[in-house]
Amino acid sequence: MIEVEHLSKTYGSTEAIRDVAFRVETGEILGFLGPNGAGKTTTMRILAGYLPATSGTARIAGYDVHSDSMAVRQRIGYLPENPPLYLEMTVEGFLHFVGRIKGMAAGDRPHRVQIAMERCGLLEKRSVLIRKLSKGYRQRVGIAQAIIHDPPVIILDEPTVGLDPRQIIEVRQLIKGLAGEHTLILSTHILPEVSVTCNRVAIIHQGQIVATDSPQHLMSNLGRELTYEVEVAGDQQRAQQLLGQLPAITRVEPLSQDSQDQHGPGRSRLQVIAHPQEDPGHAIALTLVQNGLELYELRRQQVSLEEVFLNLTTQEAAPDALGIRWLTPRQSRVCSTTRQPHRRSAKEIWHGHRLRKHSGHLPAGTAELFFLALGLHRRRIILAAGGLFPSADLTRAPTASLPK
Numbered sequence: 001m002i003e004v005e006h007l008s009k010t011y012g013s014t015e016a017i018r019d020v021a022f023r024v025e026t027g028e029i030l031g032f033l034g035p036n037g038a039g040k041t042t043t044m045r046i047l048a049g050y051l052p053a054t055s056g057t058a059r060i061a062g063y064d065v066h067s068d069s070m071a072v073r074q075r076i077g078y079l080p081e082n083p084p085l086y087l088e089m090t091v092e093g094f095l096h097f098v099g100r101i102k103g104m105a106a107g108d109r110p111h112r113v114q115i116a117m118e119r120c121g122l123l124e125k126r127s128v129l130i131r132k133l134s135k136g137y138r139q140r141v142g143i144a145q146a147i148i149h150d151p152p153v154i155i156l157d158e159p160t161v162g163l164d165p166r167q168i169i170e171v172r173q174l175i176k177g178l179a180g181e182h183t184l185i186l187s188t189h190i191l192p193e194v195s196v197t198c199n200r201v202a203i204i205h206q207g208q209i210v211a212t213d214s215p216q217h218l219m220s221n222l223g224r225e226l227t228y229e230v231e232v233a234g235d236q237q238r239a240q241q242l243l244g245q246l247p248a249i250t251r252v253e254p255l256s257q258d259s260q261d262q263h264g265p266g267r268s269r270l271q272v273i274a275h276p277q278e279d280p281g282h283a284i285a286l287t288l289v290q291n292g293l294e295l296y297e298l299r300r301q302q303v304s305l306e307e308v309f310l311n312l313t314t315q316e317a318a319p320d321a322l323g324i325r326w327l328t329p330r331q332s333r334v335c336s337t338t339r340q341p342h343r344r345s346a347k348e349i350w351h352g353h354r355l356r357k358h359s360g361h362l363p364a365g366t367a368e369l370f371f372l373a374l375g376l377h378r379r380r381i382i383l384a385a386g387g388l389f390p391s392a393d394l395t396r397a398p399t400a401s402l403p404k
């Protein structure tokens with residue numbers, strides 16, 4: 001339904017996107033995921049026919065977005081990052097107005113306006129002035145105007161930005177409800193948005209697509225390693241040696257003494273690292289049991305989409321990253337002992353970017369100080385920051401804590 005090939009866009013000397021290519025099949029929801037400035041809005045605007053590409057092609061339902069732009073506009077609904085709404089109109093009045101300027105027949109409009117309001121949960125607000133609506137309801141009006149003419153393709157640019165957690169859930173449900181009948185592409189810099197809402201994800205970084213797959217496949221294929229936690233009773237060194245001989249396994253390490261002590265005498269816990277494409281869970285269990293060791297627990301630790309995203313998008317930024325220079329010597333030590341020394345600081349960069357974007361004009365260093373303080377007074381700081389930056393998505397901030 002959407003086919004993009006070799007798409008590039010240059011603004012003066014800035015190359016916003018380069019050689020972007022992806023497809024979205026009918027009925028799919030594709031999440032277009034990337035950090036700030038990655039080129040998401042540029043791509044969405046080209047697809048919606050609002051911006052010409054410098055080179056390459058994009059087709060929607062077989063029509064070229066540039067040369068057949070009228071045919072394309074009839075077949076798409078577009079929610080820009082900041083939807084243009086007429087604040088002095090009522091919800092219903094505005095939707096009728098949009099129907100008229102989109103060229104819908106007068107006889108079709110009342111029916112389609114009714115359906116759009118129903119689907120977007122706007123019936124009870126139909127007579128309210130848009131000026132009086134909350135941000136979440138305004139976003140619903142933005143989505144309603146995008147679907148008013150029942151387009152087969154819907155393009156949503158950052159549809160949940162600036163919403164509170166409850167509104168985010170509601171808008172995500174609304175988006176999921178549109179799938180199937182419609183083909184959707186939504187851009188976002190919020191990872192949970194993709195795993196919760198989308199069948200497929202395209203990750204864009206510095207203007208280029210670095211991965212396209214289902215969230216599940218990305219997690220299993222692009223995770224650098226697959227890790228198991230094993231609890232066995234018996235000779236720990238023997239267990240280590242036996243597992244280390246399995247072809248899929250790269251190394252076996254005993255877990256820390258703290259972790260061992262919680263699990264009774266005679267038992268030990270091991271961390272088993274395997275190649276990401278292999279799944280040797282069965283072989284691990286069989287090897288231990290056949291060699292007379294008692295297996296108490298075998299748990300696979302899935303690589304998160306967040307880790308995949310960071311692996312793909314932070315290589316260059318990591319060494320002199322935000323955060324690392326703000327860590328205390330102890331915290332730096334902890335960072336440098338992880339397998340990917342800058343992974344933790346990369347998380348902080350990611351959240352720092354988001355803070356900057358949402359607060360608009362944070363002075364330099366504020367995000368870093370935020371994360372340093374977060375490590376010390378996590379709960380209090382999150383609450384305070386939530387009040388200061390109501391549009392920032394801090395719901396995941398606790399996962400970005402500094403090393404203890």
Ligand SMILES: Nc1ncnc2c1ncn2[C@@H]1O[C@H](COP(=O)(O)OP(=O)(O)OP(=O)(O)O)[C@@H](O)[C@H]1O
Pocket residue numbers: 011014015016017034035036037038039040041042043189357
């Ligand atoms: N009109 C413009 N003129 C010059 N440069 C631009 C213009 N619009 C975007 N850019 C640049 O193109 C690059 C991609 O911007 P774009 O807005 O597409 O990114 P994005 O992924 O949507 O970012 P965000 O999540 O912050 O909105 C950035 O470097 C940006 O500064």
